[in-house]
Amino acid sequence: MTEHNDIIQVDHLNLWYGDSIALRDVTMGMPDRQVTALIGPSGCGKSTLIRCLNRMNDLVDICRIQGAVNFHNKNIYANDVDPVEIRRKIGMVFQRPNPFPKTVYENVAYGPRVHGVEDRKQLDAIVEKSLRSAALWDEVKDRLHDSAMGLSGGQQQRLCIARTLAVEPEVILMDEPCSALDPIAAAKIESLIEELKTEYSVVIVTHNMQQASRVSDHTGFMYMGELVEFGTTRQIFEKPHETLTENYITGRFG
Amino acid sequence: MSDDIVALQSQGIKPAARNIKEGLMTSLWFFCAAFAVVIVFFILVFLLYNGYPVFSTIGLSAFLFGDTWDPSGFPPLYGIFPLIVDTLLVMALAMLIAIPLGVASAIYISELAHKKVKSVVKPAVELLAGIPSVVFGFFGLVVLTDLLRVTFDVPSGECWLAGSILLGVMALPTIVSVSEDAISSVPKEFREGSLATGATKWQTISRVVVPAAISGITAAIILGIGRAIGETMAVLMVTGNAAVIPSPIWNVLSPVRTLTATLGIEMGEVSVGSLHYSALFGIAVVLLVITLTINLVAYKILGKIRSGQTGMGVGGRRYLSHETADSLKKYGIYVVTVIALLFVFIAAGLVVGLVCVLAVFLWFILRQKLNPRQVQYAAFALLWAAIGLVLFILGCIIADIVINGLPAISWEFLTSPPTDLGREGGIAPAIVGTFYLVIGAILIALPLGIGAAIYLNEYTREGRVTRTIRAGVDLLNGTPSIVFGLFGFAFLVLYLKFGVSLLAGQVTLALMVLPTMIRTAEESLKNVPMSVREGSLALGATKWQTVRSVVLPPAVPGIITGTILSIGRVAGETAPILFTAVVFSSRTLPTSEFEPVMALPYHLYILSTNVPGASLNQYGTALVLLVLVIGLYLVAIIVRRHYHMKIHW
Structure with a gap:
């Protein structure tokens, strides 16, 4: 754990939706080039927390935040920080695959294009590289210019991952990326996550404990808006310090 | 317990009686629904029946393409070509005004407006739809035409431009509300997906949200066109009503006369059964055919959206390789820009033309220089300007009428x-x-x-x-x-x-x-x-x-x-x-x-x-x-x- 610096540090974060509190005093660090999983029962705040990490919660009108999220030791909620710049460096893959109603190619090229890459050859290269990294290239290389809506759910999700990779972020946030997929598609995403961590830091939210134990290096267990316990995945699943964690891991509630 | 069941059964109506009642109800509702179809059929038949003499006497092509409309001349001439041209001209210029304003306002309301602002602005734009066309016409007659007369130093402000401005404003609510529906029903997942790649809000709007809503926006525009073509009173009151094709054709200060206005003016004075009477019904048939076609197209598009078959720009058969399509798109923009500029030159003269060329030139240069954030500021400023203008127009109309009307x-x-x-x-x-x-x-x-x-x-x-x-x-x-x-x-x-x-x-x-x-x-x-x-x-x-x-x-x-x-x-x-x-x-x-x-x-x-x-x-x-x-x-x-x-x- 010590050989990896934390790329993101969450520091005493509180979050309210209107009057109801959704996150209470969360403090944790996401190590660089590791997979960090957030687990916990529905409504525990894990999705809320992950959406704080690249300021996607800015889109929710009634959302209010206190505390800090430090990325490279700089608070991303500081006044002089542009959320757009943050999201370029901290990409996100969502629960349901959300490809744009464009071609496969245009989906992947979207990010580079909005960041000013116009050259066709360069774009071609980025698209191929991203699709290869997302383990999708072989399946779609002959239909790059067909609608992305025609892909299967698992392919769409990998396309969304490719789309995220295309802007070369440092961190990839995944909000239950497999929950809308069948087990085979989910397995492909899991092995993909394994490969991604050589180049990227990954934070994944999942309600599937087996998934967390398979893919992650560190795990945080959340309950009722609080981070109950955070440690290496092995420690959390084999020797949890808190009874609450143990009860959840062993399936006594949740 | 068993007594209750018996009681329930004896109270129930006999199945036969119940079936009769249900059957009656069904046919009653069917009759109501069929009525609409019957009426459309009736309208068509009656218009055709009354209009038939003009088609049979002077012939369809002489009617449609005859270049003079002069029912009181010797001999009377019933060529509606100038009326059709005028109708299209008024509509086209109106759309030039209404489409950018309307779509920009819709984007503002759907994407930018804060919830509270939206709850005021949206009804305000809908109110615009509530203002009766005769009130628009009245406002146009006493305020707008006067303004044009003074501004352009012409003897009368009743002209094509006045009609188009009014119609543009009147078509706005249709365009805004239908486009706004289309834009806000774009799933939020698309927005999130785009933002998560670090796209700015404007990039998200212009590259993902609007393209996804494009069929709905198209339908909105077509419906707006239908509204503009079918409008009578407002155009009648401000266009000067001379049945001539503007000369030169881009002279926006020329008086014009639309198909609808002709009906509004002449129907009251025509002698029933005359050729003139029949010619007016002929005009109504032409008008109906135009508006019905427009509306059918719009509803086809909207229907497709509803049933979820929308192409959203992709899918279906692809006739061009993507490279060709790509370069077509790229050069298409230049070609369209050049044509548009030429048109501006012809229509508005050298000075305005040069200003536009300069503006376009500046835009192309600036686009390379500006970062996405600055482009976003510029785009949002334009959107705000659009919605501001719409609200300003609404305010002007209401204020003018309230201030001048209260003393009465x-x-x-x-x-x-x-x-x-x-x-x-x-x-x-x-x-x-x-x-x-x-x-x-x-x-x-x-x-x-x-x-x-x-x-x-x-x-x-x-x-x-x-x-x-x-x-x-x-x-x-x-x-x-x-x-x-x-x-x-x-x-x-x-x-x-x-x-x-x-x-x-x-x-x-x-x-x-x-x-x-x-x-x-x-x-x-x-x-x-x-x-x-x-x-x-x-x-x-x-x-x-x-x-x-x-x-x-x-x-x-x-x-x-x-x-x-x-x-x-x-x-x-x-x-x-x-x-x-x-x-x-x-x-x-x-x-x-x-x-x-x-x-x-x-x-x-x-x-x-x-x-x-x-x-x-x-x-x-x-x-x-x-x-x-x-x-x-x-x-x-x-x-x-x-x-x-x-x-x-």
């Missing part, structure tokens, strides 16, 4: 009949007449509308029958109000011998609002979830029992909203009653359904076009009409909002 309002003005051709005295008979027209029209349209909606939504599956009926309703909805007026005149006034009467006006107006009624009632029925019906049917209730006791009640607020909107529309319309129901000055109220009445919009029309020196009473009448109609719209908006908040399914 007095107890006497509201309660006494007009004297001296309306220069003096009040407008009491017109208020009462409008009231009568509204009551009658709603009493006819409401039951028919609800019945048709019940049939369409509850009693049939989607199939050929519903498609036909829906198409009929859509066609009726797209029919210009002046065409209803012509139909009312030919069918009700002459054929059924109602004479120019309250009854003829009420029926004509009822036909005009029927599609709105059906639509809103159907929407409200659709909002009642299926589970409620299943719950009732599972208890052994019959279809009609279910509809009556669990489906209709929650749909009532929606139906009320629709009714109020229809009342507003009926109260403000002039064209349908022009030849069917109204008389200009009458000191007494009608004593039977077969006498003509005064009506507020018609009174305003005559006062402002035919009575010199009635300035104060013009404004007074306009204010009363505006307050009445806008008041009704506000009530509708409030009812809608109230129930939206209260009903949670």
Whole structure:
């Protein structure tokens, strides 16, 4: 754990939706080039927390935040920080695959294009590289210019991952990326996550404990808006310090 | 326990009787729904029947392409080519104004406006739809044309440009509300996906959201065009009405005359059965064909969106390789820009042309230099400017009429009949007449509308029958109000011998609002979830029992909203009653359904076009009409909002 610096540090974060509190005093660090999983029962705040990490919660009108999220030791909620710049460096893959109603190619090229890459050859290269990294290239290389809506759910999700990779972020946030997929598609995403961590830091939210134990290096267990316990995945699943964690891991509630 | 069961059974109606009742109900609703189709058919037949002589006498091509419209000349000439050209010119320029403003406002309302701002701005734009066209025409006549006359230093401001500005403003609410619907129904996942790649809000809007909503926006524009082509009173009052093609063709200050205006002006004075009379019906047929085509296309697109087959820019067969498409797109922009600039040069002269070239040049340079954030600032500034302009126009119209109209309002003005051709005295008979027209029209349209909606939504599956009926309703909805007026005149006034009467006006107006009624009632029925019906049917209730006791009640607020909107529309319309129901000055109220009445919009029309020196009473009448109609719209908006908040399914 010590050989990896934390790329993101969450520091005493509180979050309210209107009057109801959704996150209470969360403090944790996401190590660089590791997979960090957030687990916990529905409504525990894990999705809320992950959406704080690249300021996607800015889109929710009634959302209010206190505390800090430090990325490279700089608070991303500081006044002089542009959320757009943050999201370029901290990409996100969502629960349901959300490809744009464009071609496969245009989906992947979207990010580079909005960041000013116009050259066709360069774009071609980025698209191929991203699709290869997302383990999708072989399946779609002959239909790059067909609608992305025609892909299967698992392919769409990998396309969304490719789309995220295309802007070369440092961190990839995944909000239950497999929950809308069948087990085979989910397995492909899991092995993909394994490969991604050589180049990227990954934070994944999942309600599937087996998934967390398979893919992650560190795990945080959340309950009722609080981070109950955070440690290496092995420690959390084999020797949890808190009874609450143990009860959840062993399936006594949740 | 067993006694209860016996009691229940004995109270129940016998199955046979029940079946008869259910069958009666079904056929009643079917009749209501079929009515719309029958009416469309009737309108077409009557227009064609009355218009036929002109086609057979002078021939279709001489009628359509003849270059002179001069029904009172020797010999009279009935060529409507200049009218068609003028109609298209007025519409095209109006769209040039309305499309950018409308789409920008829709984007603002859907994507940028804060919730609270939105709750004010959206109804405000909808209010624009509530202003009666005769009030627009009045405003155009006294303010806009004067402004143009002074600005361009021409003898008269009644011209193509004036008509296009007015029509552009009038088409705005349609374009804004339909586009806004399309834009806000783009799933938020698309926005999140785009933002998560670090795209700015503007990049997300311009590259993902708007392209995904493009079919809806297209439909909005087409509907706006339909609205602009079908409009009568406002254009009639400000375009100068000379049946000439502007010379040169880009002379926007030339007077023009549209198809609708020709009907509005000449129908009242023509002798029934003459070739001129027939020619006017010929014009109505042409008008109907144009608007119906436009509307059918729009509804086809909207229907496709609804059934989820929307291409959203991809899918389907691909005829070009993507590289070709790509370069086409790239060079297409340059080609379009150059053509547009050439057009500006020809139309607006050297100076304006050079300014535009400079602006385009600057834009192309700046686009390379600016970062996305700055582009976003520029884009948002333009969006704000657009919505600001729309609200400013709305404010100007309302402020002008309120400020100038208030001094005219007095107890006497509201309660006494007009004297001296309306220069003096009040407008009491017109208020009462409008009231009568509204009551009658709603009493006819409401039951028919609800019945048709019940049939369409509850009693049939989607199939050929519903498609036909829906198409009929859509066609009726797209029919210009002046065409209803012509139909009312030919069918009700002459054929059924109602004479120019309250009854003829009420029926004509009822036909005009029927599609709105059906639509809103159907929407409200659709909002009642299926589970409620299943719950009732599972208890052994019959279809009609279910509809009556669990489906209709929650749909009532929606139906009320629709009714109020229809009342507003009926109260403000002039064209349908022009030849069917109204008389200009009458000191007494009608004593039977077969006498003509005064009506507020018609009174305003005559006062402002035919009575010199009635300035104060013009404004007074306009204010009363505006307050009445806008008041009704506000009530509708409030009812809608109230129930939206209260009903949670």
